[in-house]
Amino acid sequence: MKAAIIRATGGPEVLELTEVPTPEPQPGQVRVRIRASAINPIDTYIRSGMVALSLPLPAILGCDFAGEVDAVGEGVTQFQVGQRVWGSNQGLAGRSGTLCEYACIGTEWVYPTPDAIRDRDMAALALVGITAHLGLFACANLQPGETVFVNGGTGGVGSMVVQMAKAAGAAVITSVGSSEKAKLARELGADEVILYKEENIYQGVASRTGGKGVSVWYETQREPDLLQTVPVMQPRGRIILMAGRQSQATLPVGPFYVKNLAILGFAMFNFTAQEQRLCADQIQTWIREGKLKALVGLELPLEQAAEGHRVQEANSMQKAGTLSGKIVIIP
Known part of the structure; x- marks a missing residue:
């Protein structure tokens, strides 16, 4: 089968397309014919060596997948050959990556794909x-009627936060970089949109909430400004941090504890398969109900996986702002 592999960590150029043996499913696994994968910032961190993992080189990268079951291993009864499936968390902890044509994946990480959505x-x-979902519900315990702010409402995580918070009955404020992205954010469900190139985000949040602030601040940026975030939080508000590995943010301790605030940091990969399945179940329900849709900003063939990594790095590391939604790779 074809696969995009790395033989050593480095720049996007270390990704190479090659032929590797098609894997056979072990007990408790299914072999998935990958119809689509996606590139995430974590993939570029692993490839570059920024996140040091013990990779069995040469390694196939890639966390996300969608496709259909091609074969089942011993003991697998919940999935059948030909069934459409999806999932994430691959390319880590010894699990097979997904920038390839076939991957053998443990059933604990595999979910049935709703008929209403395409593989890409x-x-x-x-x-x-x-x-x-983990940030909004497992961490922030978002409740109907609360107000959520998320930076980057047309980005990968940001667009999901906008839609999920709205589906859960919250009011949603977000920031974007252009009028075109503002229109898209409103289509996704944002109640208020701040053009951060024209207006200070923190002043915008304060004015749009009548000075009351927000219940949940979902921070997607790599350099959070807690000095300005804390003043626009409601009492008992929650600040969610899930980016910025090298960040050394300053916390205004007095205003923070006087408001009974909480900062909750998390990494998706620290949650168990069972915890993540709860998220997947709700995601599937919202897809069937038409409350959740994907944003695909760029679609590339497997042969151009390195270019996908370049675009992802430009947007997540250099803040190029050229991408709305996800980079999808089609084997």
């Missing part, structure tokens, strides 16, 4: 959807 969109939803 399901792959685009996978990691960012589970991440958004």
Whole structure:
């Protein structure tokens, strides 16, 4: 089968397309014919060596997948050959990556794909959807009637936060970089949109909430400004941090504890398969109800996986702002 592999960590150029043996499913696994994968910032961190993992080189990267079951291993009864499936969390902890034509995946990480969605969109939803759900509900315990702010409402995680918070009965404020993205954010369900190039985000949040602030601040940026975030939080508000590995943010301790605030940091990969399945179940329900859709900003063939990594790095590391939604790779 064809696969995009790395033989050593480095720049996007270390990704190479090659032929590797098609894997056979072990007990408790299914072999998935990958119809779509997606590129996430974590993939570029692993490829570059920024996140040091013990990879069995050469390694196939890629967390997300959507496709159909091609074969089943011993003991697998919950999935059948030909069934459409999706998932994430691959390419980590010894699990097979998904920038390839076939991958053998443990059934604990595999979910049935709703009929209402295409494979490319399901792959685009996978990691960012589970991440958004964990932050909003497992961490922030979002309740109907609360107000959520998320930076980057047309980005991968941000677009999921907007839609999920709205589906859960919250009011949603977001920030974007252009009038075109503002229109898209409103179509996704945002009640208020701040054009951050024209208006200060924190002043915008304060004015749009009548000075009351927000219940949940979902921070997607790599350099959170807690000095400005804390003043626009409601009492008992929750600040969600899930980016910025090298960030050293300053916390205004007095205003923070006087408001009974909480900061909740999390990494999706620290949650168990059972915890993540709860997210997947809700995601599937919202897809069937038409409350959740994917944003695909760029679609590339497997042969151009390195280009996908370049675009992802430009947007997540250099803040190029050229991408709305996800980069999807089609084997």
